[in-house]
Amino acid sequence: MFAGFDGLMTLSRREGVDIRPTLLRVLTDLYVQAGTHTADEERQFVELTSRLIDEVDDATRAAVSARLSIYPHTPAILREKLGLRAQSEQQTAVRAAPAPIAASETPHTAAKPMPDSNDSALIHEAFFKATASERAAIINSLADTSLKQAGRTDIRRRQRSIEALEMAAVAADTENFTREVGDALLLPQQLAAQVVGDLGGEPLACAMKALGMPSDVYQRVLMFLDPQTGSSVMTVFRLARLYDHMSEQAALIMLGIWRNTSAANTRAKFRPSLHDDERQRARPTFGQVRPAQPRSLQSEKSTVRR
Secondary structure: OOOOHHHHHHHHOOOOOOOHHHHHHHHHHHHHHOOOOOHHHHHHHHHHHHHHHOOOOHHHHHHHHHHHHOOOOOOHHHHHHHOOOOHHHHHHHHHOOOOOOOHHHOHHHHOOOOOOOOHHHHHHHHHHHOOHHHHHHHHHHHOOOOOOOOOOOOHHHHHHHHHHHHHHHHOOOHHHHHHHHHHHHOOOHHHHHHHHHOOOOHHHHHHHHHHOOOHHHHHHHHHHHOHHHHOOHHHHHHHHHHHHHOOHHHHHHHHHHHHHHHHHHHHHHOOOOOOOHHHHHOOOOOOOOOOOOOHHHHHHHHHHHO
16 A cells, blocks of 8 residues: 655655645545554555654644544554544543534544645645655545645536547647646646656646546547657556546646646746845946036026026
């Protein structure tokens, strides 16, 4: 279940990239989605999360605690580490409660915290730097997050885009294919080029799923757009299988992550200047002083005025 996450752990230790909060949430979401676990899966989960819990912020720790507090198979070691009561103690407390808990105060509400403002940027960076198995795990976990889906364009517009993309792929016209991806998904061309040109192929699978491309059309795109990818039977099979198992909700959430990251980068690049920035950067200027006129000339001017 957690194969390949050591690569993300290594990435989290690099200077300037802190994906530990997002990684801990992804691991927790993956774990609670399954009804039962083997002893090896439980051991791996305890080992990974124990290292992360001590290194994340209080908000992330509280969100993870809320998720694990209502999960019946949370390992006892983690319950003790997070200060959670055992399941039997929770049931006893519920039976002894004098009144039912309001719907707005149930643990299920707390289990879905609002995403942090920098979650999109963290997931975006982690996704493009992850391995194939790590990317698949991230995609599968997106549907259970509180991140919002991206809006879709008109269905007729999307159908025309799908036809144009298939024609460009068959002709191996990467330039027009990339331009159409950016226009169809409302992405800047630089990000569209990153999605199309990614060697792993998972970003393009997300993009085409978000667009609503049928599976058979996507397979033709795989085989013709990039000759190197199309000539590898294992790569085509792997990506086609990922595409079929990927939910449209997860693909639209990933599209929303890309749009949010692009918008945040644009705002940071074009930050409005302060009202006195130009004045502080400009060279100091001094008023021009008119030379004093001779007294004789001043007397003549006074006579003329009279």
